[in-house]
Amino acid sequence: MPDLPDGADNLARAVALREVCKTRWGGRFVPAPATTSGHERLRCHSSEVCDLCAWLVQDVGYIFATLVAEERMEDGVTLTYVFQQDSSGSWLDVDVLLDPHERSVPSISPLVHAADWHEREVEDLFGLHFEGHPRLGEFVLHEDWPEGVNPMRRDFDPARALEHRDEQAAWAAPTIVTAPGAFAMPVGPVFSDFAESAQFLLETVGEDVIHTIPRFFYKYRGIEKIAEGQSTGRVLLIAERFSGTAAFAHGLGFCQAVEAILHCEVPRRARALRTLFAELERLRHHAAAITAICGSTALAVANSQAALIEEELLRLSGTVTGHRYLFGLVVPGGLARDLADEHRPLLQAAIGDAAGKLNALYDMLCVSSSFLDRLEEVGVVTAEKAMEYGLVGPVARASGSNRDMRARFPYAGYDTAKPMIPTEHEGDGYARLRVLFREAEQSAALIHAVLEALPDGAIATEPDRTRAGAALGTVEAPLGAAFHWVRLGESGLVERYRVTPPSFTNWHGFHLAAENFAFQDFPIILASFGLSNAECDR
Amino acid sequence: MAGWVIKGARTGIRSSAYPAGPETAIGVSPGMPGDTAVDSPSDAEGLASLCPTGAMTAHDVSVVVDRGRCVHCFRCAQDARMPAVAWDPGFEWATYTDAYQALHAAFSRSLHIRFVDAGACGACMSEARQVNNPYYNMHRLGFFITPTPRNADILLVAGPVSDAMRDPLRKTYAAMPPPKRVVAIGACAISGGVFGPSYASAAGVKDIIPVDVIVPGCPPPPLAILHGLLLVAGRKPPAPRSSLAARADGRPE
Structure with a gap:
């Protein structure tokens, strides 16, 4: 990184950034005041966004995180490209303000491939055109959606019923295999x-599948739109429930954004317990993912053993938090319910028990050759591709990446309870399975660490709800980095809520793993990715 | 591979005592607010106003809960300024809709299930999956998952029915031979939950196809789903109605 000092503190970085903008770019880009969440900010004209983003990613070492489009009442659409730099733990927002009549922006995806799906989504939902994007068109909204209706626009009323187009409207898969006899075999959206x-079109010439075309957003519930104009209490219900198997992580992401806007300091005990519950959720989530992988290879006993561990962790969650999926636990300002003292020994014993059982299961799986044969060298994602697609979570960490929000951008109690980030390098199904096991082990260790040093005190503070503004809440959900971007208006209501869940990021790269494989490997590739459509589709 | 056989045998039988006996383990259900008698109409109004989904209605000096709307946010149970809500720690919440007709007794010990995810958040599906796992093991009770709608007797649906899932749901229902019964699991599938109705989802499965049995919960715990299936099979009675609810709407207990 030639221009900006690595690891410098925020002020020094802001000064350096200002200097670079002046010298290198001759004042073409204007650094704006930092955001509420402490992000550096650059403002540029839409015609220059490609130059700027390409420079940030290719030369300065920033990673594309998310794209937030927003239509404010007073002016046109604003596009905020959010970048993160893992080495320094800093953020940079690139703001592009469009005139009210401006409907077209240059696409950055040919240069920054991780932005590909983000641009497709904004095109569908806001009706903006991204010039130079290789593939726009039907994405979130399927073929029977009325033409020219863009639900994220201000003038769209979310309560009104749609007038659908002809439901039998033809949809043709964009197939690429042209060999004689080639066809696309649809799997889904209803499974056995x-x-x-979700639907997967497997392009095949007979036995082997050459290429997979996933088709998502069957479960699009428009959560970003229905959140608009609602109270934070109502939106919290949605944030927790759009992806119930990662409810605590997403609830936490939303609350952290709200807390940043309201300048709310969360008590120490609540921060520690948030870490504990987030790890409890990760442990249970990974046990479920391991169950699914064992099930996909038809190893019945291992499937049952993992399912037992999963149910025991669900019961444990139900016992100590009141809800098996940790619903209704996190609130802006802290937590709604405390961890009872009498549950601490129970939690300690049960976590130790689950970790022990997972270890025993792992030891047996590692010597089951018929099981390993189905996972090894199946669904490979290379380190280069994982980086290019900006993959996150266990999928990325099985391909050599050590990206993890808990380590790079600590939140809750992760500044003291530091996780070790396990990585593997093969990028195949077996590497992903090993990452899941090792992360589960780490989660158990973190829970023990938090319990040993659990501070006393309050579990919540009442936030001062008079402030307005926007902020980004980031968490490492069980499946990877999640970004919750929230704008609160003067009335305290949510004006814009943008969620970038890890499944959205990783499904983008799923096709990399689903190329040139045998039919019977498809469920295994799917299970080893372990992604959620509820989370992706929102 | 012999190791797996030994491991499986050593684990022994873990299945729940339910439905023959009571389930005694803790953490199997999040519980749900029940119909509550309070001191004054203003208390009733206050308690009911805590519910963000409109599941609680004040009737004079009582609060009546519409279980199909409860999303387990615990806000009614956590506000110290309000009277305590009567908490129902159980799970036998499933009940018939008006459309329900009893199945022939021949089906009571062999029912084949087709599952459709109509926009569920994943928690409902996770709980439905647990029903197939060793702790709950629905096979022992004669319930099976079938890979084709042509063999299915029960259509199990979760989710508020997102826009793009209306057609697949209708087609699956149409492909099932009569007699067939539809079980809607979870607050979303019953009432739209926190998502519907909106431009992107319906207000539950009943908007698209007829529903016979509803299983409240967000998500309904595995035993609640099992109760719903046993209800279809005619082997368990529906959730009882409290005297408070009967008094509020004039229908029998």
Whole structure:
């Protein structure tokens, strides 16, 4: 990184950034005051966004995090490209203000591939055109959606019923295989077991699948739109429930954004307990993911063993927090319920027990050759591709990345209870399974560490709700980095809520793992990614 | 591979005593607010106003809970300024809709289930999956998952029915041979939950296809889903109605 000092403190970085803008770019970009969440900010004209973003990613070492589009009452659409720099733990927002009549922006995806799906989503929901994007068109909104209706626009009324187009409207898959006899075999959206709704078109010439075309957003519930104009209490219900298997993480992400806007200091005990509950959720989530992988290989006993551990962790969560999926626990300002003293020994014993059982299961799986044969070298994602697609979470960490929000941008109690980040390098199904096991072990260790040094005191403060503004809340959800961008208006109501869940980021790269494989490997590739459609589709 | 056989055998039987006996483990259900008698109409109004989804209605000096709307936010139970809500720690919440007709007794010990995710958050599906796991093991009770709607007797649906899932849901229902019964699991599938109705989702499964049994909860715990299935099979009675609810709407207990 030639221009900006690495690891410098925020003020020094802001000064350096200002200097670089002046010297390198001749004052073309204007540093704006930092955001509420402490992000550096650059403002640029839409015609220059490609130059700027490419420079940030290719030369300065920033990673694309998310794109937030917002239509304020008074002016046109604002696009905020959020970048993170893991080495320094800093953020940079690039703001592009469009005139009210401006409907077209240059696409940054040819240069910053991680932004690909973000631009497609904004095109669908806001009706903006991204010039130079290789593939726009039907994405979130399926073929029977009325033409020219963009639900995230201010003038769209979320309560009104839609007038659908002809429901039989033809939709043709954008196939790429042209060999004689090639066809695309649809799988989904309804599956034969308990599986989430999504469709996969497997392009095949007979036995081997050459290429997979995923089709998502069957579960689009428009949570970003229905959150607008609602109280934070109401939006919290939505934040927790749009992806119930990661409810605590997403609730926490939303609360952290609200707390940043309201300048609310969370008590120490609440911060420590947030870490504890987030790790309890991760442990249970990973046990479920391991169950699914064992199930996908039809290893029945291992599947049952992992399912037992999962249910025991669900019961433990139910016992100590009142809810098996930790609903209704996190609130802006802290937590709604405390960890009872009499539950501490129970928690300690049960976590130790679960970790021990997972270890025993791992030891057996590692010597089951028929199981390993199905995972090894299946669904490979290379380190380069993982980086290019900006993949996150266990999927990225199985491909050599050590990205983890808990370590790079500590929140809750992660500044003291530091997680060790396990990484693997093969990028195949087995590497992803090992990452899940090792992360589960780490979660158990973190829970023990928090319990040993649990501070006393209050579990919540009442935030001063008079402030307005926007902030980004970031968490490491069980599946990876999640970004919750919130704007609160003067009335205290939510004006814009933008969620970038890890499943959205990682489904983008799923096709990399689903190329040139045998039919029977498809469920295994799917399970080893372990992504959620509820989380992706929102 | 012999190791797995030994491991499985050593684990022994873990299945719940339910429905033959009571389930005694803790943490199997989050519980739900029950119909509550309070001291004054203003207390009733105050308690009911805590509910963000409109599941609680004040009737004179009582609060009546519409279980199909409760999303377990615990806000009614956590406000120290309000009278304590009567908490129901159980899970037998499933009940019939008006459309329900009893199945022939021949089905009572063999029912095949097709599952459709109509925009569920993942928690409902996770709980439905647990029903198939060793602790709950629905196979022992004669419930099976079938890979085709042509063999299905029960359509289990979770989620508020997102826009894009209306058609797949209708088609799945149409592909099932009669007699068929639809079970809606979770607050979203019953009432739209925190999502519907809106431009992107319906207010539950009943907007799209007829529903026979509802299983309240957010998500309904595995035993609640099991109760709903046993209800379809005619092997368990529906959730009882309290005298407070009967007095509030004039229908029998």
